[in-house]
Amino acid sequence: MIARQPLVLGNKSLKDVTDDICRLVETWPGGKYYAALLSAKGLFLFYLCIQGMIVAFGMGMQGISHPVMWGTDIITFVFWIGIGHAGTLISAILFLFRQKWRTAIARSAEAMTVFAVMTAGLFPILHTGRPWLAYWLLPYPNQRGPLWVNFRSPLVWDVFAVSTYATVSMVFWYIGLVPDLATIRDRAKNIWRKRIYGALSLGWRGTARNWNHYEMVYMLLAGLSTPLVLSVHSIVSFDFAVAQLPGWHTTIFPPYFVAGAIFSGFGMVVTLMCIMREVIPSFKDYVTLHHMENMNKIIMTTSMMVGYAYASEFFVAWYSGNPIEQFIFVNRAFGPFGWSYWIMVTCNVFIPQLFWFKKIRSTIVPMFIISIFVNIGMWFERFVIVVTSLHRDFLPSSWGMWHPTLYDTGAIFGSFGMFFFIFLIYVRLLPVISIAEVKPVLNVGKSGAHHG
Amino acid sequence: MAAKKIIGAVLGLGITFGFCVFVYAITNNKVVIGYNQNYEPTQPIPYSHALHAGKLGLNCKYCHTTAEISRHASVPPLNVCMNCHLTVRQVNGKDSPYIAQLVDAYMNDKPVQWQKVNLLPDHVKFNHAPHIKAGKQCQECHGPVETMDRVKQYQSFSMGYCVNCHRRPENNAPTNCSTCHY
Amino acid sequence: MADLITKIEAALRGPGQKGIAGIWTDEHKLVEAARKTRESGIKKFEAISPYPLHGIDDAMNIPRSIIPYIAFAAGLTGCTFGVWFTWWTSAVDWPLIIGGKPLWSLAAFVPVIFECTILFAALTSVGAMIFLNRLPMIDPHTIDPDLTSHKFALFVAESESGYDAAKLEQLFRSQGASDVRRTEF
């Protein structure tokens, strides 16, 4: 049997763990943090202006036009939804598989999920022509007869899937937070701090009976989240797969999207964890290189799955004998947007293969760079799917191009501002590592220690 | 503890029940939010339907001539008013200032700007003619106009109002969207 | 203002039970102590820990949680609701011809039904957990603030049959409790 790596380094006691993790919430941050927060906030405000202009004047501010009716907003929506998958996946699937190494990263991954879904969720609303009426996508009782929604539309499925996913992820994340919030409450000196965290912790006391129900519900949520997380990206992929457009109308899309989502999600987690390890040195004991390496292995695996999907799409297009289908795929790789295809393939398939080298997958700088490439590649994957399929479809008379504007770039980068702004606030307000989950695995992998 | 539970249960059931009633009322047009039901603007000339249609018993279509053939029932042109008011100038034996106002407008070619009471948005294409052809009484939608001194919007004219009537099997009316929206 | 909040808090705070508590710093000793306490004839008592303890359910004879059954029922309800709702709205309440597809296109409704199932199950099981754990509690009585950090405790209420403060204190101390105190919980 291979010797197990310790999950927490530095021979910590229970109190050390509590102190280490709570310190971030209980002390004032330094200048670096404020600088990061302000720049994220600046980007966020810029984002609000961009989206405000689009709402004020119309979707035509962005580069989309006939026939490319979806562009940046939908691409970035799928991108963020994909990012949002790793959190629940790490939490739920790894939990079900009893992967103890998940404890260190689960909380931040879940938070990332929630914030990514929030960031993502704005896009489908804002991309509509009349966003102030986007609530019409909900089947609520109304005075129009009542008039319901079209349950055959993948966009309605999206509404259900994304809102369910957002709700369940948020609940999952929050339920995980409850005992830790109680810890912070009990450590609080300030009465208001005590009250606020007390209210958030629901008055948690940690009796054995509470833990009994708590563990059960946590496992149930994990069990429910697992099909949910798979369904969400499947349904997002249905947005494309259910359409009859060549390049979209493919049965491989659900697994391909899920693999891509896991891939991009882990990419983002690695990015965030690399930053967190640097910014908060004490976390190096909790988020160990061993953890990072594990994630990199998953990135490499899913990268190959995604690569397989790319290849199989081409094969199926060729095998189908459908000339328009064949054209779309050749056009993808060699048409006017061919560059985006090759960016995608390079970033998603070739670059992650560097993780075959142990040196690379266990060194922070290269893995950080690769994770950024993964993020870029996955954005372009959605770009390739959305834009290259739309711009040349059945009737050549309606073919056209897509030319981004300031409002496209603004929406992409601005959404990062929103995400990082929320994430940075979270880092200082809530425990970024699950205190209650780390403690039981404190001694895992330590020589001579009993398994707890 | 028991009392608390009972209160909680009653409260919970009450809220659920209330919600269901609300949903029912909204979707079946029992309760209307918005839509200006009962809107009753003042008119430049206080023409009384209660007097003309009620007391004098004029048929609606005597004035609203186009209702049977056109989309609009149309407010009558002043020459229709003048059919009678060329001679009728008095109310209760006294010269009426309002009739004088009407005659003045007619003589000077100055159209009267009536306040619109029943308003459908631009994207709704209602057509009076087929409804009258189907035997609908004006009062079904416009209410007892013959009793109104000042006309008000009697029904909500929400989409639900239209649809719930079209739906009734005895009306044999279409409910596809392009019936009204195009 | 602050006074008012304190007063409201006090009013909403549930009545604490008087009893005796023992505090440990080692989880294994606590589990052992819990077993001993139960064997000593105390049927109902509380074990407080900062994280779920391995073996405590067995030691305290806590039955398996019933939440899975609730979740299953809720999931079934959600599924039924989804089926009914999509059917009723699309095929009954206002049938519209869409894309030449059948009015009740079950295959197309599966995603919605599935999401309804998950949502109902997830929210109901969380609700059940909150309900069964008597949460939320407002400013509950705590024995020691470190119990959510690195200490463990057992608490036996006075109302419990067979309660004997002296005997319990002695039991706790013999099991390695670092502290025993009479308190409210």
Added chain:
Amino acid sequence: MTTTENSLKNKSPKYWLSLEQWRQDPDFQRLAEQEFSNSPLREDSGSEGGWARREFLKLMGASMALASFGCVRRPAQAIVPYVKRPKEIVEGIANYYASSFVDGGETFGVVVTTREGRPIHVTGNSSHPINGSGLSARAHAHVLSLYDPARLTGPTKNLQNEKKTNHDTVEVTYEKADQEIADQIRKGKVAILTGSIVSPTDAEIVADFAKGTGAHVYTWDAISHEHYVDAQEHCYGQAVAPRLALEKAKLVLAVNCDFMGTWLQPTQQMRDFSKGRKPGDGMNRLIVIESLLTLTGSNADTRYRIRPTQSTAVLMGLIQELLVNKKTSSYAGDTSVHAILKNYENEIKAALPEAAYAKIAEELLAHKGQSLVLGGNDVSSQIAANFLNSILGNDGVTVDSRRSPNMGFQGKNRNLQALIDGLNKGEIKTVIINNVNPAYAAADKTGFVEALRKAEMAIYVGRCKNETGKYCDFVLPDHHPMEGWGDVEGQKGVFSVRQPTIEPLYNSRSFGDTLIAVAKVGNFGALAKADSVYTFVKNRFETKLHTNWTHALQEGVVDTVTAARAANDSARPFRVAALQMAAHKATPHADLELVLYPSIGLRDGSMANVPWLQEFPDPITKICWDNTLIVSPKLAQDRKICEGQMVRVKVGDKSVTVPAHIQPGLHDSTIGLALGYGRTDAGQVANNVGVNAVHLSVVRDGGVETSGLPVMIEPTKSYETLANTQVYSAMSGKTREGIDMGHRQIVVEATLEQYKKDPSANIEREKIVSAWSGFSYTGYKWGMSVDLNLCTGCSACVIACQSENNIATVGKKYVSQGREMFWVRVDRYYVGTPDEPDAVHIPVMCQHCDNAPCETVCPVAATVHSPEGTNDMIYNRCVGTRYCSNNCPYKVRRFNWFNYPRMTPELHASPMHMQLNPEVTVRERGVMEKCTFCTQRIHQAKNQAKLEDRKVHDGEIQTACQSSCPTNAIVFGDLNDPKSKLSQMLAEPRYYGLLEELNTRPAVQYASKIRNTDVLKSEESPHKEKHHEKHEEKGGHHV
């Protein structure tokens, strides 16, 4: 204000929606008042002409449906009923008036649809012998020119300084103007400059006026057909513009003659040509030999490319083949003819291969008396064409010069030159200009302006103060044709009424009435005793034509030549001496030859300020909002010209700089440039759109030459984005990146032979297995058929649809971003090589698929199917996810990316909104829109049927595109009615669904295009590389 009103006003309303209303906020009140007064004709705008405005307000009546653009809520709206309702008006029901429209000599019988007194739409008058129910894009657009914001609102006087430049414009009264004009006219030396007058009444009035004042009448047309008429005079001694009796022609040979696009009466000619287009025995055949790719050329069965200056040579070659080689005619022995042919020998050889002459000549011989040869826009080729027609016995049969020739097209450039000379020499002191614009459209426009400044007084009568009007002393507003009385005799013996359909919007007066008024003031001859144009017109119909006036008004036309038109006439003797005029002139060919051609949308530029026409995609180039230098792919390659590159075009010492467009099918030594653009004083829409190239044309012997001009081109370094509505034009082959597009069944073509063997030739049908049976339609099931064999691509349907359905124009910037809003587009594809392609046209509107992909994906059910088989779009439910458009394989859905009236206010300026059809919702920003099969017309017919307790008759519903189509290529009807015309047509095996392999089951079916030729271009050179793609993509869709 009466006391009652006051007291009412001071009370707060009982029900209110906003606090402003409740407080009786003055701002709010003002807004509420403006809600009503969005008419440009507010009563408070001055005393003068007030009566007209008030009249108009009354006419406006209860047309409040129009007033609420967007979502203004209560208490904004008022109802303003008529004071005295005219008998014929029922609010909500349209009135139809038969009238007519003249467009530079081309005449149309039209039916004007008015709602509450506003003309909103024009359709063809189906009982009119000239155009029938068909119209051109321009005829449709002329309804919007009524509401042109640039129109003159009253008579004005330009105060000019010593240098004769205008320093101020003042308003005058008609009385004052008439007095001053009459005083000036008394001094004598008067000239009237006018376009061809096709109105007998106007002709009479002008003649009377000329007699009374001693004025000279100078007739000049911006788009000249003088060579055609001159050649007739030379050859037959008759200065007529014969009618082309295409319905009798089995073989048409057009040499540089765009008779379907802009030559003479294109709408009538397309209509007549299409009558012989039925596939099968006796199907006619069109051979086109041309330099540019014109609309006619794109419809050719066989097409050859020549230089513009080779037109005569080609015709001479045919004469030689017929006379010398085949010795067919009595002229065969004429030595003078031989001498002329001898001189042409080299030219003939250079123009076309010998076999082509032999083949064409053989065909012409086979169709003696049943063919028609058409020459180009120069005298010599016209003479040669006339000679050929005489040889072949076509004169009197297909060339109708006596029975019912065209009455227009009499304008000559030498008349204008004479006027200029007269002014320069001081022989003319006073000029009255009727509606023509030589300062913009004359070849010698600067010379004209210089001469005009020498006049003592110039009076301009027209609708807008344009380039010419600004140099005149008096500018008198003319009625729009829809506002005044008139009559039209477009072709001899065909008298149409032009009746007003609206009270004049402004203080205007028709040209005839102006002359009468001036004559009265000055007591000039018989005209001083005349009453008005109306009495002239009525008199003509009642006493001269002996018709019932009411009947004439109802029918709109009195046709006195019905029988004569169908009959054949004897041939006129041909004066062989005329051939000398076509003798070969030994001028060497220039390296490059320029053709200045009138564009189909703008023609002479007179309606350039109508945004519909500016945004009208040229049927061939598909470019709008610009005139481009069209160059062939090979020339572009040789000279390294890219799409959109600015090119300096020099003819002699004159030059213009225009963006280039690479156009397949051009002769490689030919470049083309459209006229009608580059207006400077037309209004906000047209000013500085494109370049005015008219001064590049050459004046020779008083005549204007616009084709075959020797030209130099210099590509510059700058580029311009072209507003191209169709960037890709190939149905198969390879893209510019070399990617194989695969076979796509879009337009199916077959030769006549193939068709005869198998009527469904070349149509591939897929066997489709469906998972479900679909909805069964029991009542009506609306459908449409489009016969691609009849569709000429003229695109009249595009503007008809725009007019009927309130489709917004978006402007050049947004068209170049691909945001144009047309509900029906006419796709033009090229088949064959880029050098010698065939073109095909296919109108694509919403296909109303039974299994509509758009419906499935709409989350809010904003697009659903009706039980009558139409795909409905519910604008007010749409949230604008645009998913439907993504999933539409035909890409016929158009999205409102912006609030266009806000983003391009100049295209939506008041009073253009008065044209809006109240039956069709004006779409908000952020919603999708598309063709509805004119659902408002379906509703109207169904309601009418319901009121009359019957079913809708077949043919009762006509969609806007259908009713505009000159060739009746579009048929709409009930698919569930086996007796309907549509059902019977669809039984023909020639019909197929566009992309039917997707199982969308479209309700629109297309009939394959049958070419009367031996072999199709697509079969000749399958999958040849398309060079033109390379250049095309650059231009379009740049941001």
